[in-house]
Amino acid sequence: MNQFQYVRPTKQKAAIDAFGREADTQFIAGGTNLLDLMKRGVMNPTKLVDINRLPLDRIDRDKGTLLIGALALNSTVAEHPQVRQLHPLLGQALSAGASAQLRNMATVGGNMLQRTRCYYFYDTAMPCNKREPGSGCGALEGYNRMHAIFGFSDKCIAVHPSDMSVALVALDATVLVSGPKGDRRIPFGGLHRLPGDTPQRDTNLEPGELITAVSIPDNPFTKNVHYLKVRERASYAFALVSVAAALHIENNVIRDARLAMGGVAHKPWRLTEAEKSLIGKLATEATFRQAADVAMQGARAFKHNAYKLKMAPNSIIQALKQAAAVA
Amino acid sequence: MKDLFFKDGVIGDPMNRVDGRLKVTGGARYSAEYELPGLVHSALVGSTIAKGRITSIDTKAAERAPGVMAVITHVNSIKVPGFAASAHPSEPSTIGQPLRVFYDEKIYFNDQPVAIVVADTLERARYAAGLVKVQYAAEQHQTSFDANTSRAVLPTSAKRNPKSPLADYDRGQTNAFQTAPVKLEAEYVIPSEMHNPMELQAIVAHWEAADKLTVYDKVQAVKGTQKAFAKDWKIPEENVKVIATFVGGAFGNGLHNWPHETAAIIAAKMVGRPVKLMLTREQMFTMVGYRPHAWQRVGIGATPDGKLVGITHEATGQTSSYEEFTESTLQQTRMMYQSPNVTTRYRILPLDVSTPIWMRGPGEATGAFALESALDELSYLLNIDPIELRLRNYTDQDPEKNLPWSTKFLKECYQMGADRIGWNKRPAKPGTLRDGDWLVGYGMGVGTFGANRRPAKARARLLANGTVLLQSATTDIGPGTGTVMVQIAADALGLPPKAIVFELGNSTFPEAPSQGGSATVASVGSAVVAACAELKKKLLELGGPGFSGAKPEDVTINSRVQMRAYNSSLPLEIGLRTNASVKVSYSDVLQRNGGQEVEVVGEGRPGNERQKYSMYSFSVHFAEVKVHTMTGEVRVTKMVSCADAGTIVNHKTAGNQMIGGAVGGIGMALTEAAVIDHRFGRYVTKDFAEYHVPVQADAPAIEVAFVDKPDLLVDPMGTKGIGEIAIIGVAPAIANAVFNATGKRIRELPITPDKLI
Numbered sequence A: 001m002n003q004f005q006y007v008r009p010t011k012q013k014a015a016i017d018a019f020g021r022e023a024d025t026q027f028i029a030g031g032t033n034l035l036d037l038m039k040r041g042v043m044n045p046t047k048l049v050d051i052n053r054l055p056l057d058r059i060d061r062d063k064g065t066l067l068i069g070a071l072a073l074n075s076t077v078a079e080h081p082q083v084r085q086l087h088p089l090l091g092q093a094l095s096a097g098a099s100a101q102l103r104n105m106a107t108v109g110g111n112m113l114q115r116t117r118c119y120y121f122y123d124t125a126m127p128c129n130k131r132e133p134g135s136g137c138g139a140l141e142g143y144n145r146m147h148a149i150f151g152f153s154d155k156c157i158a159v160h161p162s163d164m165s166v167a168l169v170a171l172d173a174t175v176l177v178s179g180p181k182g183d184r185r186i187p188f189g190g191l192h193r194l195p196g197d198t199p200q201r202d203t204n205l206e207p208g209e210l211i212t213a214v215s216i217p218d219n220p221f222t223k224n225v226h227y228l229k230v231r232e233r234a235s236y237a238f239a240l241v242s243v244a245a246a247l248h249i250e251n252n253v254i255r256d257a258r259l260a261m262g263g264v265a266h267k268p269w270r271l272t273e274a275e276k277s278l279i280g281k282l283a284t285e286a287t288f289r290q291a292a293d294v295a296m297q298g299a300r301a302f303k304h305n306a307y308k309l310k311m312a313p314n315s316i317i318q319a320l321k322q323a324a325a326v327a
Numbered sequence B: 001m002k003d004l005f006f007k008d009g010v011i012g013d014p015m016n017r018v019d020g021r022l023k024v025t026g027g028a029r030y031s032a033e034y035e036l037p038g039l040v041h042s043a044l045v046g047s048t049i050a051k052g053r054i055t056s057i058d059t060k061a062a063e064r065a066p067g068v069m070a071v072i073t074h075v076n077s078i079k080v081p082g083f084a085a086s087a088h089p090s091e092p093s094t095i096g097q098p099l100r101v102f103y104d105e106k107i108y109f110n111d112q113p114v115a116i117v118v119a120d121t122l123e124r125a126r127y128a129a130g131l132v133k134v135q136y137a138a139e140q141h142q143t144s145f146d147a148n149t150s151r152a153v154l155p156t157s158a159k160r161n162p163k164s165p166l167a168d169y170d171r172g173q174t175n176a177f178q179t180a181p182v183k184l185e186a187e188y189v190i191p192s193e194m195h196n197p198m199e200l201q202a203i204v205a206h207w208e209a210a211d212k213l214t215v216y217d218k219v220q221a222v223k224g225t226q227k228a229f230a231k232d233w234k235i236p237e238e239n240v241k242v243i244a245t246f247v248g249g250a251f252g253n254g255l256h257n258w259p260h261e262t263a264a265i266i267a268a269k270m271v272g273r274p275v276k277l278m279l280t281r282e283q284m285f286t287m288v289g290y291r292p293h294a295w296q297r298v299g300i301g302a303t304p305d306g307k308l309v310g311i312t313h314e315a316t317g318q319t320s321s322y323e324e325f326t327e328s329t330l331q332q333t334r335m336m337y338q339s340p341n342v343t344t345r346y347r348i349l350p351l352d353v354s355t356p357i358w359m360r361g362p363g364e365a366t367g368a369f370a371l372e373s374a375l376d377e378l379s380y381l382l383n384i385d386p387i388e389l390r391l392r393n394y395t396d397q398d399p400e401k402n403l404p405w406s407t408k409f410l411k412e413c414y415q416m417g418a419d420r421i422g423w424n425k426r427p428a429k430p431g432t433l434r435d436g437d438w439l440v441g442y443g444m445g446v447g448t449f450g451a452n453r454r455p456a457k458a459r460a461r462l463l464a465n466g467t468v469l470l471q472s473a474t475t476d477i478g479p480g481t482g483t484v485m486v487q488i489a490a491d492a493l494g495l496p497p498k499a500i501v502f503e504l505g506n507s508t509f510p511e512a513p514s515q516g517g518s519a520t521v522a523s524v525g526s527a528v529v530a531a532c533a534e535l536k537k538k539l540l541e542l543g544g545p546g547f548s549g550a551k552p553e554d555v556t557i558n559s560r561v562q563m564r565a566y567n568s569s570l571p572l573e574i575g576l577r578t579n580a581s582v583k584v585s586y587s588d589v590l591q592r593n594g595g596q597e598v599e600v601v602g603e604g605r606p607g608n609e610r611q612k613y614s615m616y617s618f619s620v621h622f623a624e625v626k627v628h629t630m631t632g633e634v635r636v637t638k639m640v641s642c643a644d645a646g647t648i649v650n651h652k653t654a655g656n657q658m659i660g661g662a663v664g665g666i667g668m669a670l671t672e673a674a675v676i677d678h679r680f681g682r683y684v685t686k687d688f689a690e691y692h693v694p695v696q697a698d699a700p701a702i703e704v705a706f707v708d709k710p711d712l713l714v715d716p717m718g719t720k721g722i723g724e725i726a727i728i729g730v731a732p733a734i735a736n737a738v739f740n741a742t743g744k745r746i747r748e749l750p751i752t753p754d755k756l757i
């Protein structure tokens, strides 16, 4: 680990000012991702702005939305009564992530900004355009079992590993940020980006922009929801594929639907077309199959991840069945 | 059971571990926790190529970094005097030349240590290690097993000795399975697996004088390590002291001495201070051994009524380019079933990787995956229940050695396991039992391992306070060695366990073998029994007139006192079981012993019974699994492991061993794979996020059942080893259950969801 400066402001403005203009400053929240990356030399910030003293951990109702502070812990949010009541999908997704110990440290802001788990990103002795632009993509011709089937580029085929983000993109959340140029709101689907030619940039945040909260509008998805995570062990593993499914069903007819996948792209992958295909239909397995077909359009696999082309649609069907409680 | 050897004793009791409290309160000291005066820290720099030469090393920035005391590379390292210049000497665990650390510019595997940085703090050492710049001239490496199968060779030891168990073996006709009316041939593959004990490999190396070395080292063999380092440094064995009082798991990777140990010893010598080196988790994947990637082919044939006609079993395991690591992958095939014709062929494949080493159930666990899967496949072809098929080929004597078994209670294991798992629920036709979205299946697999025993010594001293102190240079890597030795000694002396203290993990203690090959209880336990007998004999000699003519086994250490002896000042008396009126106080005995506490050394060693009997432990594992029809996920929902392991000295610690082995087997079957990207010759799955050891949620209720019948031909306690058979046969039990659930036969481990979807 490199030497770095460390500051721990107590005011939001001080934190943003402390970030300054230096490109290699990082905010640190729970540290469960950033510290690992620093120990391995993957990220080498020269300055850390510890934001844990900022008053950003509240969870509040606010004008038809639920506002979750960026420093609220993953475990707190997962078990929060209003989250469980209003957005059970989010609670399920959070509980499916990492381990109890990690969830007790990890924050909402840190979770959405956690970096890919691509093997090549993590090993400084191997090429990775995300870590070292221009060095090449190790995964493209390498061991790409965990990698993307949607939205990749020839520069990067990594996936975004967060479970929580899959639920948030499905629930039309908005990210509240505050930066040197003021405050702004980013629809969750616009937070993360596809790799294109600049895979070193995971998100559309500007340097020094601090996530202060995430806001979720009220919705009818309080009952028929399911977060399905397929992984190689029963707990404490990243998703091979995950699906966030939320249905609003009346008289067995789907009135509204939200669907997103994790483990398939550089960003949480919202399935808008598949959602549309569900609306107005009966909540049956046949309906779900056809939605899965729509969802998979344009998917393409690499040498070691072809299984996702089957696992992903299967998981969509399974998640929708469980959300709808269709046997 | 008890009345065969020990009467009314504590053998068999599920006694708590004698060191349990120390372990859970942090009082147990592990290798990295010896804070010696002047201790400094260190970090390794590993190569980033798999084969080639170092052309230059720039250490300037590292040397200038704060707190750095030395940056040691092949350029400036002192040369270890015992490193052979070119020849390939043999050493116990492997044939070949263990990596000569900082010896020259050659690179043999990726992440090979090329420098060690010594600094005043760990953080500074690690930081400076990142500043060392190494240039290489890379050569084309070969790390891919599949791309190099044609280069597999017969191991040197088999070439030298055609009777070696590694040599080609033909019983009856070669490849006779091909002539059988019902037959199959299939290939099986396992990836490399890492031991990954909880405790990281760590050493504190301390030169107490120019020719006197003490190491606090995470090893399974304090004596073996002492000998290895004495040879390396050309100093007398007694000048090397190895301490491993507590070992936080090892599973075999402490059975060899590794580059990091020598690196720390070199560093300690060069900086003149005790040096601590602890590997990182990622380094645990690259330089301290692993279960080698292996390819196997089994041909098996039978008559329509299920009598085996022949088995042909070929296996190739990977090794490094500088050491020949071998294991007994094909042993079970040669002795487990009554087949008139058996052909085995074992090969090793040298690659540009680090040397593998025995990992729990070494070889046998690999071999059993193929053999026990193939038997299962055969059972479906024959339409005979897998247990019935095994019973039809049961052997009442060892068909390889043509010797009677010392004991074999395998039929009992089949029965106990079948009852407990509910074998009658197993569908004869695969893929037919459902529970909602899940398919349900049952499978079983058999394991065996030699009931090994090696010579060992133990010292016993009767302290004036009535405690008997026992010492032996064995180790306890987690099975509870110290605890069961206390139980054995307690019964041998007729004392309560609290009156016994057993010390281990110190090379100054009497010689004992490495803790490997499931041989510790049989070996060291026998030494403890011998030491206790010697102690009684000595007490009899010193007892005075009343004791003359009495038998040593009748000597008692006074029972009134013994109950409180370990914390009381009551006088300790020596008496005779046969005559209550004969007594002598221990202070008199001490006087007759020149004021010295009575101390003896006992030795146990196997005799010629091993020429007359074949000795094995046996296990049968049963698994119930569920496989998700949509996602391909496998969940083991129940396991039963049954073992014929002789006398069970402690049902709690023995049960722990079985459960641990079963969980390890779940990892082998379903989750664990150390993957190399062959373009770089580097591991890609090298931390706990990407290399999946099973977690609590993967382990179902695991029921353990022991036959618990003594084998008094193996050792005086009647024990046979447990550690290995706990895992051997588990992976095929699960793979067979997956087939029973789904009709899909997965012959390449691990069985991850992608293979089933």
Ligand SMILES: Cc1cc2nc3c(=O)[nH]c(=O)nc-3n(C[C@H](O)[C@H](O)[C@H](O)COP(=O)(O)OP(=O)(O)OC[C@H]3O[C@@H](n4cnc5c(N)ncnc54)[C@H](O)[C@@H]3O)c2cc1C
Pocket: A026, A027, A028, A029, A030, A031, A032, A033, A034, A035, A036, A051, A070, A071, A074, A096, A097, A098, A099, A102, A105, A106, A107, A108, A109, A110, A111, A112, A113, A114, A115, A161, A162, A163, A164, A209, A210, A211, A212, A236, A237, A238, A239, B688, B689
């Ligand atoms: C072994 C392991 C297994 C895991 N398994 C899973 C899993 O299955 N599913 C899953 O979803 N996650 C998993 N995780 C990841 C875990 O969820 C993240 O590490 C965690 O959520 C990150 O939160 P943090 O607060 O610790 O972030 P930090 O490590 O503190 O920060 C992460 C990044 O976010 C930035 N950041 C943090 N807060 C803010 C803010 N408010 N504004 C701007 N930038 C900010 C930091 O600068 C840093 O770049 C796993 C992690 C580990 C180590």
